Amino acid sequence: MWASDNTATRVYWLNGMAGTGKTTIAYSFSEILDENGSLAGTFFSSHLRDDTSDVHCIIPISVFSWLPVGIFPLSLSSSWMVVEANPNCKSRRIGKQFQNFIVRPLTAAYKDTREVVVVPVIVLDALDECSDQSLVAELLSVILKHSASLPVITSCPEIRLKESLDNSRAHSNFILHEVENEIVKADIELYIKAYLLDGLNVHKLHDWPPQAEVESLVNMSGALLIYTATVCKYIAQKSSYGMPQHLSDVVNFTSETSFGVTQPLDGL
Numbered sequence: 355m356w357a358s359d360n361t362a363t364r365v366y367w368l369n370g371m372a373g374t375g376k377t378t379i380a381y382s383f384s385e386i387l388d389e390n391g392s393l394a395g396t397f398f399s400s401h402l403r404d405d406t407s408d409v410h411c412i413i414p415i416s417v418f419s420w421l422p423v424g425i426f427p428l429s430l431s432s433s434w435m436v437v438e439a440n441p442n443c444k445s446r447r448i449g450k451q452f453q454n455f456i457v458r459p460l461t462a463a464y465k466d467t468r469e470v471v472v473v474p475v476i477v478l479d480a481l482d483e484c485s486d487q488s489l490v491a492e493l494l495s496v497i498l499k500h501s502a503s504l505p506v507i508t509s510c511p512e513i514r515l516k517e518s519l520d521n522s523r524a525h526s527n528f529i530l531h532e533v534e535n536e537i538v539k540a541d542i543e544l545y546i547k548a549y550l551l552d553g554l555n556v557h558k559l560h561d562w563p564p565q566a567e568v569e570s571l572v573n574m575s576g577a578l579l580i581y582t583a584t585v586c587k588y589i590a591q592k593s594s595y596g597m598p599q600h601l602s603d604v605v606n607f608t609s610e611t612s613f614g615v616t617q618p619l620d621g622l
Contacts, residue, residue, distance in 0.1 A: 356526060357383075357392060357475050363526045365501045370530025375579030379530075380479040387475050394474030399483040409489035413451040416476050448489060452496045535577070542582050543572050549586040550597065563601060570605040574618040584622060 356366050370376055377398065387393035395416035400406040405415075446454075460474075481490050550563045575582040589600040607621050 355386075357387060358390075363501065365497060365526070367527040368530065369527065371577075373578040373580035374530040376530060377479055378579060378583075380477055384477045387477070392475055394476050396477045397479070399478075399480040401483045401485065407483060407485045409448065409484050409486055409493055410446075410451070412478065412484075412493065413448070413455055416478070417455045448492050449496050452493075452500065457500055533577075538577050539572050542575050542579065543568060545579070545582055546571055546586060549583075550589065550601070562598070567601055567605045571601075574605075576618070578619075581619065581622060 356362050368376055368379060380396075380398070384393055384396050397412045397416045398406065399412075405411050481493075484490050546568050547563060571582065571585060575585070585604055589597055589604060591600075
């Protein structure tokens with residue numbers, strides 16, 4: 355795994371079209387890092403709220419979620435205490451925030467150690483949802499400048515982000531919408547089966563969910579995990595006893611007002 359390879363680049367950019375599952379992967383990756391004791395912080399951006407669309411909030415909130423004792427060296431707690439003592443720190447320039455709350459504490463924490471250490475990873479998701487994309491570009495520039503010690507980034511391929519990262523070799527990247535179709539279909543099938551089995555709870559049915567209907571859902575989803583997730587939520591929204599009928603309704607539904615590749619989306 356990239357996160358455990360001390361010889362790899364320290365910035366990893368996961369990008370892809372909207373709906374391809376970047377945020378789902380970011381959540382799952384964060385859980386894996388947390389279980390391994392290497393998750394330093396997370397920030398999941400959203401344009402729906404001021405505090406999750408403000409670039410100035412990213413570093414303070416990410417640092418505030420660091421575990422100051424137990425997993426990382428005690429000197430990292432200095433960042434946490436500085437943020438706590440300075441509630442208006444988000445008004446500072448991005449470069450100043452980064453230097454004070456991340457670079458200096460990490461340097462102090464690891465400068466004297468001779469052991470191979472697990473570098474804490476910060477997960478930043480959906481940076482394209484931030485309100486000021488020029489500040490996002492500034493943040494990326496600062497991160498890449500200090501990329502010997504930092505994090506993982508996920509986002510849509512918004513033009514400013516793409517320009518910032520395409521011009522640097524200090525990161526690794528992965529493009530979701532370029533993954534082979536058969537791999538995507540296999541992942542979506544696993545998601546559907548796991549979701550519908552969990553939704554059925556104790557009311558287990560023989561051969562649930564039906565393979566033929568699962569395959570239909572996979573084909574309807576294409577490469578869009580957001581389609582799969584939305585359909586599965588619809589199927590599971592009623593009682594367990596109603597799920598088989600909901601699944602059949604979705605699979606058998608056809609839109610009379612659309613044709614071609616958009617028909618499943620129009621139907622949804």
